[in-house]
Amino acid sequence: MLLNQFLMLGAVLFCIGVYGVIVRKNAVLVLMSIELILNSVNINLLAFSLRNGNADGHTFALYVIAVAAAEVGVGLAMVLLMYRNRRSVGLDELSEMKG
Amino acid sequence: MFSASTEAAEVVLSSGWFLEHAYIIPLIPAVAFALIIFFGKKMPLKGSEFGILSMFGALAMSAGAAYQWIQRVNGAPEEAFIKPVIKTWTWWQNDGISLGIGQHIDGLSIAILVVVAFISSLVQIYSTEYLHGDRRYTHFFASLTLFSAGMLNMVIAENMIQLILGWELMGLCSFMLIGHWWEEGANSRAALKAFFTTRTGDIGLLVGTSVLFFSANEWTQKTLGVSGFSIRGLSAWALSGDPGHAAITVGAVALFIAAIGKSGQFPLHTWLPDAMAGPTPVSSLLHSSTMVVAGVFLVARLYPVFFEGMNILGTSLNFIVLIGGVTIVIAAALAFVQTDIKKVLAYSTVSQLGYMMMGLGAGAWLPAVFHIFTHAFFKACLFLGAGSISHSASHHSFDMKKDMGGLRKFMPVTFSTWIISTLALCGVFPFSGFFSKDEIIDNVGHNGYTFFMIIGLSGAFLTAAYMTRATYLTFFGEPRGAAAGEHHEEEHGHDAHAAHDDHGHDDHGHDSHDAHAHDSHDDHGSHGPRESGLIITVPLVILATLAIGSGFLNAAPFGHSWENFKKWVEPRPEVVAVTDVAHTTGGAGEVRIAAGSTDTTIPEDHSAPADEAVMSESETATEDTVAHGEVTAVAGEEDSAHGEEAAAGHSTKSAEGEAHHESPCGSETPEGGVCYAPQLHHAPFKWSKAGLSMIIVFAGMLLSWLLCVQLYDRKNKKLVGLTQRNKLLGAGYSFLENKYYLDTLYEKIIVRSIAHPISRGAYWFNQNVLDGIVNGAGICTKTVAGWVYRNVDQKLVDGAVNGAGTTAENAGGALQPVQSGKVNQYGALLFGAAAIGALVLVIINF
Numbered sequence: 050m051l052l053n054q055f056l057m058l059g060a061v062l063f064c065i066g067v068y069g070v071i072v073r074k075n076a077v078l079v080l081m082s083i084e085l086i087l088n089s090v091n092i093n094l095l096a097f098s099l100r101n102g103n104a105d106g107h108t109f110a111l112y113v114i115a116v117a118a119a120e121v122g123v124g125l126a127m128v129l130l131m132y133r134n135r136r137s138v139g140l141d142e143l144s145e146m147k148g
Numbered sequence: 149m150f151s152a153s154t155e156a157a158e159v160v161l162s163s164g165w166f167l168e169h170a171y172i173i174p175l176i177p178a179v180a181f182a183l184i185i186f187f188g189k190k191m192p193l194k195g196s197e198f199g200i201l202s203m204f205g206a207l208a209m210s211a212g213a214a215y216q217w218i219q220r221v222n223g224a225p226e227e228a229f230i231k232p233v234i235k236t237w238t239w240w241q242n243d244g245i246s247l248g249i250g251q252h253i254d255g256l257s258i259a260i261l262v263v264v265a266f267i268s269s270l271v272q273i274y275s276t277e278y279l280h281g282d283r284r285y286t287h288f289f290a291s292l293t294l295f296s297a298g299m300l301n302m303v304i305a306e307n308m309i310q311l312i313l314g315w316e317l318m319g320l321c322s323f324m325l326i327g328h329w330w331e332e333g334a335n336s337r338a339a340l341k342a343f344f345t346t347r348t349g350d351i352g353l354l355v356g357t358s359v360l361f362f363s364a365n366e367w368t369q370k371t372l373g374v375s376g377f378s379i380r381g382l383s384a385w386a387l388s389g390d391p392g393h394a395a396i397t398v399g400a401v402a403l404f405i406a407a408i409g410k411s412g413q414f415p416l417h418t419w420l421p422d423a424m425a426g427p428t429p430v431s432s433l434l435h436s437s438t439m440v441v442a443g444v445f446l447v448a449r450l451y452p453v454f455f456e457g458m459n460i461l462g463t464s465l466n467f468i469v470l471i472g473g474v475t476i477v478i479a480a481a482l483a484f485v486q487t488d489i490k491k492v493l494a495y496s497t498v499s500q501l502g503y504m505m506m507g508l509g510a511g512a513w514l515p516a517v518f519h520i521f522t523h524a525f526f527k528a529c530l531f532l533g534a535g536s537i538s539h540s541a542s543h544h545s546f547d548m549k550k551d552m553g554g555l556r557k558f559m560p561v562t563f564s565t566w567i568i569s570t571l572a573l574c575g576v577f578p579f580s581g582f583f584s585k586d587e588i589i590d591n592v593g594h595n596g597y598t599f600f601m602i603i604g605l606s607g608a609f610l611t612a613a614y615m616t617r618a619t620y621l622t623f624f625g626e627p628r629g630a631a632a633g634e635h636h637e638e639e640h641g642h643d644a645h646a647a648h649d650d651h652g653h654d655d656h657g658h659d660s661h662d663a664h665a666h667d668s669h670d671d672h673g674s675h676g677p678r679e680s681g682l683i684i685t686v687p688l689v690i691l692a693t694l695a696i697g698s699g700f701l702n703a704a705p706f707g708h709s710w711e712n713f714k715k716w717v718e719p720r721p722e723v724v725a726v727t728d729v730a731h732t733t734g735g736a737g738e739v740r741i742a743a744g745s746t747d748t749t750i751p752e753d754h755s756a757p758a759d760e761a762v763m764s765e766s767e768t769a770t771e772d773t774v775a776h777g778e779v780t781a782v783a784g785e786e787d788s789a790h791g792e793e794a795a796a797g798h799s800t801k802s803a804e805g806e807a808h809h810e811s812p813c814g815s816e817t818p819e820g821g822v823c824y825a826p827q828l829h830h831a832p833f834k835w836s837k838a839g840l841s842m843i844i845v846f847a848g849m850l851l852s853w854l855l856c857v858q859l860y861d862r863k864n865k866k867l868v869g870l871t872q873r874n875k876l877l878g879a880g881y882s883f884l885e886n887k888y889y890l891d892t893l894y895e896k897i898i899v900r901s902i903a904h905p906i907s908r909g910a911y912w913f914n915q916n917v918l919d920g921i922v923n924g925a926g927i928c929t930k931t932v933a934g935w936v937y938r939n940v941d942q943k944l945v946d947g948a949v950n951g952a953g954t955t956a957e958n959a960g961g962a963l964q965p966v967q968s969g970k971v972n973q974y975g976a977l978l979f980g981a982a983a984i985g986a987l988v989l990v991i992i993n994f
Contacts, residue, residue, distance in 0.1 A: 071976045079971075104242050144969030 055096030062089035076131065076138040080124045087117045162220045166212030167233045171251040173213070173261060174300035174314075176205045177268075181294040188286040193276070195286040199293040200272045206300060207265040210258070217258045221716050229722040229824065230254070234380065236306055245375070250306035252379050255717030256448055256517060260303045263524045264438050268296040270687040271433040274532055277683035278429055278539055288328060292433070295321035299438055303445065307377040308357045311446070315353065315410070318439050319346050325434060326426040338425035345419035349409015353446075356402030360453065363395035371822065379449060384822040386452035400457025403446060404468060411443025412498045413505055414475040418890050421482075421494040424546075428535030431490060436497045436531050437524035444504040448517050451508070455826045460511050464596050468509030473603040475502030478888065480610035484617065485884045487549045489534045492618045496573065497527060499607060503588050506600055511828050512591030514702075514718045519584035521713070522698050526572040526581060529691035533566040536684050537622065541677030543630040548621040551629035555622055558677040561685045563623050565692035570619055572695040574612040574845050577838070580699030586841055587704060587831075594831030605844055612848030620856040627677065704833040719825035 062085050069082025091110040098106020132138050180202030188195025221230055236248035251257075272292060279288055295318060302314025327339030357377070364385040365376030371388070374381040386396060407413065412420035423435045434440070447454055447468065458466040479498035486492045500523050507516030537552065538544050541559060545551035556563040572579035575586055585608065593601030679685065702713035886892065966977070 067979050071972055071979070074972070079975075099242065102242075107242060140971045143971060 052096055052100050055092055055099075059089040059092040059096065062086075062092065074139050074141050076128045076140050077125075079140065080121060080128070083124075084117060084121065087113055087120075161231060162216070162223045163233060164212075164216035164219070166209055167216045167220070167253055168235070170209070170213045170233065170253045170257075170261070170304055171235060173206050173209045173265070174297050174304065176209070177202045177293045177297035177300065181290055181297060184286060184290040184293060188290060194289075196272065196276050196289045199289040200269065200276075202293060203265060203269040203272055203296060206296065207262075207269050210261040210265045213253065214258050214262050217253070217255065218716055221255070227720060227722065229720045229724050232257075232380065234306060236374075236378075239309075247309050247377065248307055248375070249310050251304045252306040253304060254719060256445075256719075257303050259517065259521055259713070259717050260441075260445060261300060263521055264296065264299050264303065267433060267437050267524055267528050267691075268292070270690060271429045271528070271532070274432075274535070274684055274687045275427075275429040277681060278535055279427060284328065288325070288427070291321050291324045291328075292430075295325070295434060295439070299442070302442060305379065307375065307379060308361070308382070309377050311379070311449075312353060312357065315406075315442060315446075316350070318434075318442060319343065319350070319410075322346070322423070322434050322439055325430040326423045328427055328430065329425075335425040338419075338422040342419040342423045345416050346409045349406045349416055349443075352402040352405030352409070356399045356404075356406065359395060359402060360399040363391055363399065367391075380824065382450055383452040383824045386450075386456045387823040387826060391456065396453060396457040398457075400454045401467060403450065404454065404458075404471075407443030407446050407505070408471060409443070410446075411440050411501045411505065412475075413443070413471045413502065414478060415890070417475060417479060417498045418887065418894070420498055421486075421491050421887075424488070424490040424494050428490065428531060428538065431494070432528045432531035432535065435494065436527040440497060440501060441504070441520045441524070444501060444508065444516065444520055447505070447508045448513060448520075451513055452824070452826055454508070455511075458509065460509065461595060461826075461828075464599070466509055469506050469592075469597055469600055470509075472502045472504070472506030472509050473600045475499065476506065476603060476607035477502075477610070480607055480614060482884055482887060483610075483614040485881065488546045489537070489548045489552070489618060489622060490531070490546050492548075492614060493527070493530050493534060496530075496611065496614070499611065500527070500573070500585075503585060503604065503607065506592060506604065507588035510592040510597040510600060511595045512588050513828055514714050514830070515584055515587035515591055517717060518702050518713050519581075519588055521701075522572070522580035522584045522695075525691050525698055526569040526579075526695035529565055529569040529688060529695055530573065532684070532688055532691065533562050533569065536562045536680040536688065539684065540680040541630075545630050547629070548618060549628070552622045552627075553625045554627040555677055556624065559679045561679055562688060565685075565688040566619065566623070568692040569695045570615045572699075574615055574849070575608055575841065576845060577842060578696065578699070580695055580697070582838075583699035583703055583705075586838055587702075589841060590831040590833070590837055591829075593837075595829060605841060608841055609844050609848040612845040613852035616849045616852035617856055620853065621860065624856075625861050630677075705835070705838065714830075721823060721825045721827040723821040723823055725821035 066082045066085035066089060069085065070079055073079050073082060091113050094106040094110045094113070096106075098104065098110075128138055131143070135142065177199075180198040183198045184195040188198065191197060224230055232252055232254035234250065234252050236250035238246050239249040240247045272289070275288065275292065279285055282288060298314045298317025298321060300314075302311050302318065305311035305314060323339050323343040326342050327336045330336040330339065360382055361376040363376075364382055367385050367388065367390045368374050368376050368378060368381030372378075372381050372384060376382070376385075385391060409416045420435060420440065424431050426435070454460065454468065458468055460466060460468075476499050479495045479502060483492045483495035483499070486495065500519070504516045504519050504523075507513075507519065534546065537555060537559065538546055541555055542551040568579065572581040575581040585604075589601055589604035589608070592604055700710065703710040883889070
């Protein structure tokens with residue numbers, strides 16, 4: 050079974066995503082990294098779904114895709130507003146939440 | 149094992165590399181699409197070289213496949229079933245359902261493959277000139293190439309899912325290409341309209357596919373070992389007598405609704421004329437010759453389903469024939485009130501698609517498919533001709549009344565190709581349209597649809613008349629407007645390229661047109677109309693040649709030996725025995741066919757029997773999964789006309805050739821096998837019928853010509869302005885001009901009647917119910933809150949809060965550095981915590 054390869058791929062994607070979220074300063078790239086994380090989860094779902102021979106994992110993956118689409122919609126709207134207000138999408142400049 | 153067939157003459161169906169690897173054909177433009185997207189802008193020809201080369205590649209492969217298919221057919225007996233070349237790979241599989249992707253190559257796919265690859269190549273070459281200097285030149289070629297990939301993929305589709313994939317790709321590309329100059333509002337509205345209207349129909353495609361899958365899957369798995377999506381499986385299932393009447397009717401109607409949307413049939417045809425907002429090469433390729441025939445192709449492809457679902461030979465009126473007939477007449481009538489040359493051609497396309505649908509609906513499968521074939525050439529030629537006129541003669545206007553006239557002197561090549569294609573479209577004798585359209589009309593009548601034969605004939609009359617009007621306005625009379633070298637200060641026509649304004653203005657206030665003018669085109673205002681360059685005229689000449697020549701592929705009037713298209717393309721109605729190893733015991737492979745059948749045995753590969761199912765690359769059904777037995781065939785009798793000719797000199801047939809017994813592939817259950825195509829009748833050709841339709845066509849031309857001369861040239865006082873004076877005619881004219889008010893119906897009435905009550909209801913609910921609840925809750929809360937404030941809050945809570953506040957302040961001060969406000973750092977903390985949590989989980993579980 051190819052399960053291991055699927056899981057490795059998922060793990061690698063996940064790590065790339067996490068790396069992107071932590072290191073990137075550009076809000077759009079962070080959003081893209083989040084997509085990577087979600088898709089690594091999808092790969093895991095599909096891998097196990099294939100191994101167990103039922104369609105549940107596929108169904109979940111479809112839901113994840115739908116939710117991810119919604120999330121990108123909201124995220125990009127926020128980025129757009131950020132850009133309108135401050136002419137930049139750099140996250141390091143957004144430190145007004147500082148306690 | 150093969151008891152009954154040992155003495156049968158074995159016929160080996162020839163095959164070849166091109167046939168076996170036809171799945172590569174759509175892959176070539178798909179790869180080219182990626183190349184154009186990634187590297188197109190950096191290339192010397194801005195990506196068009198990838199597109200053109202890929203189309204040449206696809207054309208070469210299609211031609212090779214066509215050649216080998218013809219060999220395959222010629223090597224087989226006259227009436228034998230020609231097994232399609234099918235391949236499947238598993239694309240997706242889960243829970244016992246698996247979807248394949250592959251190829252299903254038979255005569256129909258071969259014919260359409262050649263047409264699509266050929267016209268795509270020509271149109272791409274033409275576009276290098278027509279869109280020269282366009283700001284989205286590379287994108288244009290990318291979309292065009294992707295479109296070809298989608299269409300080719302749909303044509304070779306092995307199952308419905310693959311077909312839907314290609315179908316939707318085409319829809320997307322159509323949207324992108326119609327809206328190519330989206331800066332102009334009208335263009336992007338047209339693109340949206342095309343997309344939404346076809347989407348409305350596409351719901352039918354999904355519903356129909358699902359309905360058929362759930363009804364057919366069990367039977368196809370059991371009998372043929374293929375899924376209920378498979379085109380071959382569905383065809384066999386439809387003719388097997390297994391399907392219930394309701395299931396197959398619902399499936400066929402739903403699929404036909406998809407065809408209505410895509411092929412611009414009557415209630416949903418409104419998008420097609422608007423789609424002319426796209427660049428002319430797009431209209432030529434997508435909206436006349438290839439994409440819009442997708443719906444017709446779908447019906448032709450799954451013909452057994454429609455044949456059974458609509459009971460095609462059993463009635464004199466069914467859904468398909470009705471829609472087709474209505475479309476012919478209403479679209480042809482609309483073509484009379486258009487002033488835009490492309491819209492005339494668009495309505496003509498709608499009307500011709502109506503012919504194809506009517507033909508399919510009335511059992512004239514072959515003439516309808518042949519009409520797809522011939523129509524593609526002459527209609528593409530007409531559109532490219534219109535593009536040539538606007539490109540070189542009328543300053544990018546398509547208005548026949550304002551900006552054209554008298555062009556025959558200036559554009560001899562465009563003029564002669566236009567005339568040839570017009571004659572082909574009208575169905576004048578030696579031109580290709582005659583051989584296909586007249587066959588449709590003939591066969592529709594022959595199959596008992598007399599009323600629709602009359603509709604077809606009146607459609608031919610109307611076609612001749614409106615094409616004469618368009619030809620007269622464009623090429624005859626005196627040059628007007630732009631064709632006379634005049635300037636137009638205002639933008640005109642939807643092709644007016646406002647998109648190019650950024651290329652700067654010239655002195656003439658004639659800005660946008662010069663943007664993509666070619667070399668000697670600089671002084672736009674000073675030159676009169678003239679012939680286009682070679683890159684435009686050569687495709688025109690090639691297409692015009694085919695508009696004459698392609699009809700002779702199936703020239704019924706000259707006898708049976710000329711009917712090559714019929715021989716190569718039409719599926720043969722024959723009972724094919726399927727012996728299923730997996731599901732039969734003992735007498736596996738026994739031929740379940742009536743004794744005395746001595747016909748053709750198509751030998752199969754008898755190698756490793758059972759374990760192919762696991763292989764990722766397995767040719768389905770007849771090759772591997774199913775028929776390790778043999779396919780034996782009883783030659784179905786061709787009906788009267790060709791039957792005798794065919795039987796002569798065909799000794800094997802005489803064994804069971806006692807007269808014309810009913811073919812088993814009719815509407816009954818075939819015994820001992822499956823059918824892939826229904827038995828259809830062909831009307832014998834009669835010169836008297838052809839003569840009648842010729843007279844009708846010439847009458848249409850003559851009448852229209854006389855009217856045109858009176859109206860536009862002599863300005864006859866009695867005729868000019870008649871629609872303003874006569875109330876009845878005026879009402880008819882405005883009815884046509886408003887396109888039967890269908891757009892009004894869709895946009896103003898249907899959309900409003902659904903959207904408005906919903907929004908009004910929601911508003912009322914919001915105002916009365918929600919606000920009431922909110923207000924009531926507010927008042928309640930206020931009362932309670934006042935009491936709580938006085939008694940609980942002031943006395944009891946404040947003490948506790950102040951204490952907690954002091955504690956929190958101290959703790960907050962300690963944690964303050966963590967709250968840096970940097971989102972990335974928060975993310976790092978989150979993932980770090982999650983990682984620690986995961987570690988703890990792992991450790992605990994050990």
